[in-house]
Amino acid sequence: MTQDRLNHYADEPHAASEPMPHHDVPYMKVFGALVVLTIITVAIGIFMRFENEAVNVLLALLIASTKASLVAMFFMHLKFEGKLILMIFLVPLALCVLLVVALLPDLLPIGDASLHLFNTPRLMQPHAEH
Amino acid sequence: MSSPESRPARKSFRACGIGLIALFLFVINVNSSYAGEAPTGWGQWWLPSVRSAHGPAIDSLFLVIFWITMFTFIAVETLLVIFLIKYRNRPEKKKAYFTHGNTKLEMTWTILPAIVLAVLALGSKKVWDEYRYSPASDDPNRALVLAIGQQFKWNFVYPGPDGKLGKYLLFPHPTDPKWPVGADGKDVTFEGVPGPASLPYKLAVAAINKYIDQENPLGKDFADPDGKDDDWAKAPGRGLVLPAHRPIEVQLSSKDVIHDFFLPNFRVKLDALPGMRGHIFFTSNMASSERSLAAAQTIPLDKLSAELDKPTSKDAIILIDESAPGTNNKNKDATGWRYINPSSPRASIIRNGMPFNPDPEVRNQVIQRLKDAGLTEVRITTDPGDWELVCEELCGQGHNTMTAVVTFLSNEDYDKKNLDKPYHPTTAPAQ
């Protein structure tokens, strides 16, 4: 019994013999889309800022999410993967959202004054006018 | 494999039992020989007495949970023991009952606890909201105090007659061209310079530290008009004085690390976070004097001396009736006894409580004076009537020494101290 044998056993036995099923991914198109989206988001960031900060943030996040899903779906082949891998990818994303959402009410003084920042300089104040 | 283990089990169990009894005797023995000065007895074992308005609700919730869990606990453990005895392996028994479960039963014991817990959650929310979102938060009559923790003492700041707190915890920076204005509203020269920026960095930091230490440990903004009349002290460690029978707002913050403001008898606890300000609201329904009085026993003046000689009276406090003529002498007595007027609604404690003076001569003089004043009896108690503030959050090496004395004055006395101006709709503005 050799270490090697054990390794081969543990290594995926099908990997090389049974290659990843091939899918024609229009990767140059995806690349083009990503570049265009990058340019758009930079352009918005520099030239077309909206009055409302929230709109800027949402827009930027929207574009980023689109780009990210392009990368995940095509480059990372998520579009062609089974349920298992999809779950592995989505569960942590859900947790991320949960974590951030649960943190915010704590640090933004919402509604009551039960908790607020203390004697902070102007720039640190939560809703300082800028 | 039938189970021969049950025999050694029984034997070792017996051996353990004997060993344990021996150990118990040893513990009691060692303990009593050691005890010496240490407090004796096993102490009080239940929730400490509750003195706040919202406290009883918390206690009843505690009791509800206590009985629910007690019931569950007893049910589970009893069943466990019954099963263990009833279904133990016996030589004649070949096989256990073959089952993989029972859906109905399992549904029951899923849904029942779920209902119980939902009810508990609702009850908990109600009590919690009453405490944290207390209506006292916009009661104009509330007494306000700012508690600032630092390693390992508390600072208490009272808003003064204007009822408003100034700004605190603002410290100079090395690049400030000027020191913060002084208490008199004028520019300050400290370390011979108008401001830390006049010094190179290292020296500026040192100067600031010295400034904080000597001039302004709380980082008070002297320029703030709201803070002009605040009652504050440079040195930490003052006692906390609060009014009884009146809503209180404690604001919490900290200079350095996280501390915690815990009053066990008032069911009040909240962390004091540096950089943030916490708010708690509660109402005490007992003043310190009331507590002392409730614990006091009446002693004829003749027997007072003998009573005071008893070792149990070591820390005794004597309560005398201030309304008797001649006692109203401001009580600057050498004995340091604390006097209290038990009958008058203006009950007060003069708080310079030194330990009882054992010198019989002084003592007799005092007793004589009381007699002269027309008193025939006094009340005596060992309970000074103040509570202990406990810092429940680990805050460093001296965490276990971080306590403060908390006294609840009657409302009038609190007003008199001018710690803040209450907006009593019924009382005249304070002078």
Place this chain on the structure above:
Amino acid sequence: MTAIPHSMGHAHDDAHSHGHEHVELGFIKKYIYSCDHKIIGIQFLFMGLLFMILGGLLAMLIRWQLAWPNSSVTPGHPVPILGALMGWEKGYMPPDFYMMVMSMHASIMIFFVIIVLLVGTFGNYLIPLKIGAADMAFPFLNGLAFWSALPAGAIMLAAFFMPGNAASAGWTSYPPLSAIQYNGGGPTPFIYDVSKLEYQGIGQAMLHVVRPDGSNWSAVPVISQFLSQTLFIGFICAYYINVGNKYANRAVAVVLSLIGGVIMTRAVQHVAFDGQSCWFFSVFWLGFSSLMGAVNYLTTVIKLRCPGMTMFRMPLSVWSLFITSLLVLLATPVLASTLMLNLLDHHRFTSFFEPFNWVLTNQIQENSGGGYALLHQHMFWFYSHPAVYIMILPAMGMVSDILATFSRKPIFGYRPMVYAIAGIAFLGFIVWAHHMFQSGMNPTLGTTFAVSTMFIAVPSAIKTFNWLGTLWRGNIRFTVPMLNALAFVSMFVIGGLSGIFMASTAVDVHIHDTYFIVAHIHYVLFGGSMFGIFAGIYYYYPKMFGRMTNTTLGYIHFFLSFIFFNGTFFPMHILGIRGFPRRIADYLNYTSFSDLHNLNFFISMCAFGLGVSQILFAINFIGSWLWGAKAPKNPWEATTLEWETESPPPHGNFHKVPVVHHGPYEYASPLVEEDYLPQTRWVEGADKLVHKH
């Protein structure tokens, strides 16, 4: 990531030829740098038990101080040996030392005992055996997980020798307290000055190599760090160095690992310069080890189950380890990130958790400020609450196996049990802020978390009642593992029920940070996890070491532990109800609590009894190894796969691939003569029986 060792020269060309060339592994690769999950499991076991002695001795110190606090009211009691060694005045423990003892006790017990024993040991040992696999999916990664846990342990221990003492901010290490360097003291060594040894003798020149100028580390931690790092790098080298010749390989590997050891040791000393930074870094590092383990376990369970072993035929222990690994996988990285940020703060690079205008002992701090202390608490508990389930689920799984085995009865409600584990895991992610009810966070958030916390009792209820259902009409054999498992059930219930008090935001106002919490901690962690571990060790000892343990010693150990455990920790509830604060060295300072002195004394005596009882366990453990009776294949007449192979199992576990035909708990099956039906034994209709009931 695909860290599978390939002897780089030739591995891949013949990856699919199933040739039968037998090259015996050398002693080192067989027993020390092994990739065999069983050896690794046992290595983790020893590591955990050794740390447990240390953690336990620290607990004894805690109880010593609390039995005889040195205060104005009572004199202390000189601490034996340590008092003299440290040169304390009259041998009394100073309060700052107490803080360190308390913090290190908890950190060691949690990170290096419970997690190492439950996840490291049993995760490794049981998963492949119970699912009928030859080994883990990535044996090398598995070995790496152990060898990287060692340096983490060495860093944690190094903290004891640091200037200003080891970490003293509790096992939660809340900033800003944990951001204070040297625990507020100057950089002068606090513990008995081992650095005196430094510049004498031959060690001097060598020490210079591994110790950068200005390092605060004294000789002992530097050397142990160097050793563990060299072993760690050596493990990689042992599998990846291939220059052709066997001896050349060894030489190169040794040289490379020495060089690696030097570099790593020096690097660690830059990162960890005082006790608290050691703590942060050690736990951070341990996180990587846990992650490697988790990825491995998950993949193994998903991919390497033997034929017939469907997910719902896996024993509950494997299910619980599987879900535990998921928790580790998703929660640990968040801890890693907050530890990293804390470490940066501790070095005063950043101030994520330090507020603006931060002043310590009236000294302004030269950091920018602007951070939030609460942020750390959120991220810490986002890990640490799932972590408490990491610390109980594997024990629950093993206990389920043991209860079924010794009740000679199928587990009651197998599927609900699985769903309950999953439910606990899921809810475990959304309850973290129940540790922060009184921390000054938004009270409404408190209510939200209180509700979710309450509901975590529901899956726990399912588990508890199903355990009872398993015992019901069983044929119960009171073996040592069974007794420990029963103790688990009854003690976990107490610990869990006390959790309900704290889950209520309002009641928590009174009991937060009191000994009520300490009682809860120990009822779930000692009464729960530790008894589960004891049960597991007694149960699997025959399999691990091929020897039976001594039953009588086992009984005495169990009874004494059980009684002293309750004597130690039950009264803590009473203390807590009184409001008695945790983490204090001297309660006689408080007028409110000094009447509880005798109760504390009683607790301490029981704690010493508990500690001494563990010596029996140690004797049994070592003695049985040396003199125990040879263990048969299946001493407990159990059904799961690990009992189908010899004790201890050979390298590769099974001689032929086991094939599984039905669920794991077919005890008392009416289909066969015996009262147990192993998973590999095929009987017509056995699989159908499960669904009928």
Place this chain on the structure above:
Amino acid sequence: MSDTIADHGYIPEEHAPDPVVSHGDPTPPGKIAIWLFLASEIMFFIGVLGSYIVLRSGSPALFSEHALALSKPLAGTNTIVLILSSVTMYIAVESAQKHDRAKVIACLLATILCAFAFMGIKYVEYMAKFTHHTIVARESATGPLYVYDGHVRQEGSTRILKGFRVEAAAIPELNINLVSEETVKEAQAKAEGTEAAKLEEKDYTLPAESSISQDISYGPWKNIFYASYFATTGVHAAHVLGGIVALGLLLAHAIRGKVLPPHIEYVGLYWHFVDLVWIFLFPLLYLI
């Protein structure tokens, strides 16, 4: 040693009397493992990124003011570079599966080059921050206190700051940790009576050490914005470095004649993930 199943591969020797239940999912273990690893990476990044989000929503003004100082063109270029590397990586994976060794080598090389380009640009960005100082000092013992803000360089024994300068008194609530170049510039413009946009950077010779009352560079110590910036991008950069090592090993293997398709695929997944993280970091740090 006796034979165990490890010696025989994963095929059961005896067939069970009842049909053996298959496990269904054909995904190879390595792929599952790498995805699990990526799942934990997601959680790690959200820890760091979540702190940033929370801190930012606590002090929005500070963050939006300082975010202006980051270079959008550099980061935008970096985004494109990283996307490009993702494409080359993708082609490498594909050609590995077709056993097209030359193409694999070329693509891996291209990917590594992109990674180095990314790190190079990152280096430029970081250096721009580390040489950027805010300095509060006076030129003479009695002269006014100035705030300098700009890039510092050493020329002989003197330090020259190229940037802006204004009297400290012109900035209310001056705090060296919070003040930004923008603020100094605006204050200077106001003091000089011009528009901020028209203001040119100028060289100032910095006074001697002893007259400097505080000097801080735009490192993570500057304030929580920079702390978050360096923590998030630093962790990401560490991942890029890790990727370079992994890619380098694959490349070495490929050059020595061994193309390892599964390994290339797994490293590819990792690499795309690193790209994915950057896709979020870029707008969150630089654009909003």
